[in-house]
Amino acid sequence: MKRDELEMHVNDVMNAIPEGSASREEVRSLLTRYLNDLKVSVYEAKRTVVRKYGGDVHLLSSRIKKIGDLRAGDRGVTVIARVVTVNPKEITVEGVKRRVFYGFLTDETGTVPYFAWQLPGNVKKGGVYKIRNVQVREWQDKLEVRISENTEFIEMPQDAVPMTRKRDILVAKVADLRPRMGAVEVTGKVLSVERSIVETSDGMKEVWHGVLGDETGKVQFSSWGVAVEEGAVIRVRGAYVGTFRGMPTLVMDARCEIEETEEDVEVRDPVVSLSHLEKRGGYDVRAEGVFIDIKAGSGFIKRCPQCGRVLATTSCPVHGHVSPKPDLRIKAVLDDGTGSAHCIVNREITERVLGKTLEEVVEEGKEMLGDYSFVYEAISERLLGRPWEVRGNAIADEFGLTILVRDLKPIAVNVEEEAEFLLEELR
Amino acid sequence: MRKREIAWRVFARELRDVRYTLKGDDREPFYALTPLGARVNRIYAVGVLTHVKEIDRDFYKAVVSDPTGNFYITAGQYQPQGRSFLQRIDPESLYDNPMLVAFAGKVRGYMGGEPPRLYLSVNPEFVVRADEDVRAYWILDTVRKTAMRIAAMEAALSLERPTREALLALGYPAYIADGVVEAVKEYGYVNLEGYRDMLLEVLQKFRELPMPEVSMEELPPVSEFGDYEDEMEAKVLEMIEDMDYEGTGANYLDLLDAARREGIGQTRLDEILEALKDRGEIYEPTIMKYKRIS
Numbered sequence: 146m147k148r149d150e151l152e153m154h155v156n157d158v159m160n161a162i163p164e165g166s167a168s169r170e171e172v173r174s175l176l177t178r179y180l181n182d183l184k185v186s187v188y189e190a191k192r193t194v195v196r197k198y199g200g201d202v203h204l205l206s207s208r209i210k211k212i213g214d215l216r217a218g219d220r221g222v223t224v225i226a227r228v229v230t231v232n233p234k235e236i237t238v239e240g241v242k243r244r245v246f247y248g249f250l251t252d253e254t255g256t257v258p259y260f261a262w263q264l265p266g267n268v269k270k271g272g273v274y275k276i277r278n279v280q281v282r283e284w285q286d287k288l289e290v291r292i293s294e295n296t297e298f299i300e301m302p303q304d305a306v307p308m309t310r311k312r313d314i315l316v317a318k319v320a321d322l323r324p325r326m327g328a329v330e331v332t333g334k335v336l337s338v339e340r341s342i343v344e345t346s347d348g349m350k351e352v353w354h355g356v357l358g359d360e361t362g363k364v365q366f367s368s369w370g371v372a373v374e375e376g377a378v379i380r381v382r383g384a385y386v387g388t389f390r391g392m393p394t395l396v397m398d399a400r401c402e403i404e405e406t407e408e409d410v411e412v413r414d415p416v417v418s419l420s421h422l423e424k425r426g427g428y429d430v431r432a433e434g435v436f437i438d439i440k441a442g443s444g445f446i447k448r449c450p451q452c453g454r455v456l457a458t459t460s461c462p463v464h465g466h467v468s469p470k471p472d473l474r475i476k477a478v479l480d481d482g483t484g485s486a487h488c489i490v491n492r493e494i495t496e497r498v499l500g501k502t503l504e505e506v507v508e509e510g511k512e513m514l515g516d517y518s519f520v521y522e523a524i525s526e527r528l529l530g531r532p533w534e535v536r537g538n539a540i541a542d543e544f545g546l547t548i549l550v551r552d553l554k555p556i557a558v559n560v561e562e563e564a565e566f567l568l569e570e571l572r
Numbered sequence: 573m574r575k576r577e578i579a580w581r582v583f584a585r586e587l588r589d590v591r592y593t594l595k596g597d598d599r600e601p602f603y604a605l606t607p608l609g610a611r612v613n614r615i616y617a618v619g620v621l622t623h624v625k626e627i628d629r630d631f632y633k634a635v636v637s638d639p640t641g642n643f644y645i646t647a648g649q650y651q652p653q654g655r656s657f658l659q660r661i662d663p664e665s666l667y668d669n670p671m672l673v674a675f676a677g678k679v680r681g682y683m684g685g686e687p688p689r690l691y692l693s694v695n696p697e698f699v700v701r702a703d704e705d706v707r708a709y710w711i712l713d714t715v716r717k718t719a720m721r722i723a724a725m726e727a728a729l730s731l732e733r734p735t736r737e738a739l740l741a742l743g744y745p746a747y748i749a750d751g752v753v754e755a756v757k758e759y760g761y762v763n764l765e766g767y768r769d770m771l772l773e774v775l776q777k778f779r780e781l782p783m784p785e786v787s788m789e790e791l792p793p794v795s796e797f798g799d800y801e802d803e804m805e806a807k808v809l810e811m812i813e814d815m816d817y818e819g820t821g822a823n824y825l826d827l828l829d830a831a832r833r834e835g836i837g838q839t840r841l842d843e844i845l846e847a848l849k850d851r852g853e854i855y856e857p858t859i860m861k862y863k864r865i866s
Contacts, residue, residue, distance in 0.1 A: 530702060
């Protein structure tokens with residue numbers, strides 16, 4: 146962490162603790178210890194120091210976030226935003242009618258829906274406020290800002306949030322990218338990149354193909370004419386989303402600005418719902434669900450040694466009489482209650498599912514006098530009706546959603562923890 | 573190409589409460605519309621197999637029990653896998669060795685009973701043995717998804733004119749929004765608290781590990797296959813109508829008498845009356861009087 150960045154966090158802590166409870170030096174050294182020695186996140190480190198000196202963690206003002214940076218699970222965040230709409234509505238909670246409010250907040254990085262049990266009287270449609278201490282929750286695909294009785298609205302001048310959005314650029318997270326989105330802004334880390342020269346109608350061009358990641362997932366990109374470096378965190382403005390082999394691809398061309406930024410991006414791959422993937426596909430995604438159909442043609446198969454076609458006999462429609470090569474594969478439907486995907490599992494992972502190698506299967510089949518139906522049976526027994534996590538490229542095209550499975554593992558739920566968590570949510 | 577139908581995660585009670593089905597022209601598939609707005613064509617569920625019976629040659633019926641009620645399964649020649657699974661089960665053995673199963677299949681509806689009402693059963697695409705892990709996953713997943721439907725219904729009921737767009741704007745996914753709008757239209761008022769309590773109960777039961785097996789006494793007698801619970805409810809409804817001598821409702825004590833003659837105890841009767849009230853089929857004009865809503 147840079148020196149001035151640390152000083153900024155020290156300032157935040159100083160503002161949140163009672164005057165005279167600690168010196169700047171004490172705060173700085175304790176904060177450094179948490180950050181450098183104990184490797185605690187900045188957020189938690191600051192809160193811990195504030196708590197130690199008897200301060201109020203809600204006053205940690207550096208949790209000011211742009212709307213485009215909000216994440217599910219954020220708590221005690223401050224946003225400076227324009228209240229676009231204020232819609233009151235009545236709902237019934239435990240038999241009692243209550244008036245609540247919902248609408249949208251916006252700043253130059255994006256727009257987000259909010260929900261409030263109550264709003265202070267000074268909050269007006271179109272007003273700009275520093276909104277302190279909100280929570281961010283996720284409802285399936287979307288974020289929602291939760292305003293509680295601890296939320297504070299401080300009026301700000303109108304120009305604190307620019308009125309016009311610049312060129313209508315949409316700030317997006319990687320997982321939200323869908324084919325045909327135009328003019329997006331994305332910030333992410335370059336996970337891999339390769340340079341190549343391609344021939345176009347305008348002559349030879351340099352292009353960098355690679356993978357970009359953020360905390361929501363990964364996406365393939367191609368940068369025309371601008372070099373990008375592996376490991377760099379880049380902010381791309383004005384890129385558009387194309388599609389390549391049924392997966393979204395971020396295309397950066399001459400109209401697009403690319404800048405390297407100092408911020409660090411933590412690349413993660415949360416489990417995504419199949420309904421989300423059905424609409425866009427995705428590169429190297431994780432999904433969870435239950436296998437509800439094991440397709441015929443799963444198990445032991447024979448392929449043409451030249452073209453790989455699956456053969457029923459020893460004759461290939463293209464290559465004539467051949468000696469077929471044995472192989473293993475699984476074609477199965479995964480369903481997570483929101484959507485479904487056809488999963489294609491290669492030989493290596495099928496072997497793992499079976500706990501047997503292809504050679505062992507071939508031997509066993511000979512003992513069964515060439516009847517290999519036991520392979521299908523064994524696969525069904527392991528997969529059918531049971532929950533699994535899959536990882537791989539998700540292809541969304543006219544045939545629906547297909548996942549080329551790169552990894553497959555059974556799901557083990559932490560029953561007690563999950564049940565506790567859900568009880569909390571429901572109460 | 574028609575999109576593959578989602579295998580919905582719903583508890584048995586939500587399915588039991590279904591009163592409306594959606595079916596457009598001949599090419600439209602069948603949907604059971606639940607009070608929480610699930611448009612169910614296919615389901616996936618896990619529970620205890622408590623009963624199997626061969627109804628006809630090569631035609632089997634079975635009961636799978638979850639913490640909230642029963643799923644009814646019928647498997648014939650078009651469900652070869654489900655049928656052969658049920659065929660191999662010795663029904664007597666289930667009393668001593670309750671078996672956990674997972675199944676997925678298409679929901680079918682038919683009218684039956686007197687007065688006629690909608691019954692749902694499942695034509696299984698598969699039935700397989702399951703274990704505690706699979707059941708735990710299903711229960712937690714189903715709680716989560718049911719909770720989302722409750723929240724979506726709550727939002728929809730609070731809107732003056734619930735539309736798909738309004739629900740999408742509130743952040744609900746499309747596959748929820750469509751059904752919820754229809755459910756509000758068809759069911760009008762839905763007792764959401766009842767469903768929320770159901771989820772709390774499921775979780776509380778579930779937290780006490782190891783999970784208690786479904787006790788056999790709680791299940792309806794299996795001498796005769798059929799929706800026993802629903803039959804009793806139909807009987808009680810009939811009594812309420814018959815004993816409403818002055819149009820002010822049937823007296824509770826008269827009902828109790830009549831119920832006892834039918835072999836329905838007081839506890840059971842109270843449960844049935846509660847259930848009927850919950851579903852809006854009867855109401856209590858004055859204390860200890862019950863009247864049917866026609």
